[in-house]
Amino acid sequence: MNGTALALYTWSLSDRKLGRAARARASAAAGYAITLASAYLGGVLSYRYRLDTDHSDRSNEPRRFVPVADESELVDGQPVGVDVDGVPLVLVATDGAVRAVGGRCPHMGGPLGEGWLHRGELVCPWHGSRFHLDTGEPAQGPSTAPLPCYETRTRDGRVEVRRRARWRTPTAITSVEEASR
Ligand code: FES
Structure with missing residues (x-):
């Protein structure tokens, strides 16, 4: 037009x-x-139908570690969908480590908990976007936005997660992290 x-x-x-x-x-x-x-038309597509906008959750919660699943529920190499206060997450256990990323695909909100792994990357079941589990960055579209990432730890057989601070660097500890220790 x-x-x-x-x-x-x-x-x-x-x-x-x-x-x-x-x-x-x-x-x-x-x-x-x-x-x-x-x-x-552009306004309707963007604001009403959220076409080409980021559908993943971008809040900063949870800032402190919260338990989300039993370690025994995880199967190596198989994504498991969990929920933190209504926000979907995906846990993936591989090689003895557990990684956690957002459970809603940035492209159109596809349920990544129902996705699968392909060469170590998480695949969206709706249109096939693939995401790096360490960085959340899309390895293949249609999604162009990254997934939010979470830190994980295991305490007493429970897997706990908290939102990875976006501004964190390997050498700097933010006040938010410090407060949540
Ligand atoms: S909703 Fe995930 S690729 Fe489209």
Whole structure:
């Protein structure tokens, strides 16, 4: 629609140069109408249907470690969906380590707890996006946004998670982390 509007404005400009004022005004008005319709459609798709927006959870919770599953529930190499205060997460046990990432696909909100592993990457069951478990970054689209990542630890046979601080560096400990120790 934007391309059509641009063509109409270009046509209007050339008509103005040739002295065809009435036709130039008509094509400019049509271009303006199409621009408005295009903007409206874009707004509906983005704000109502969240097309091309990030569907994953971006809150900072939980900031402290909370138990989410029994260690015995995890099967090596098999994603397990869990829930923290209504926010879905996925736990993946591989090679003796447990990693946790957001359970809602950033692309369209697909349930990653129902996904599977492919060469160590988590695959979305809806459209096949693949995510690195260590960084949450998409290895293959259609998703372009990363998954939120969580730190994990095991206490008394329970797997605990907390949100990985986004600003954390290997050498710096943030006040949020310090407070939650
Ligand atoms: S919802 Fe996950 S790839 Fe589309």
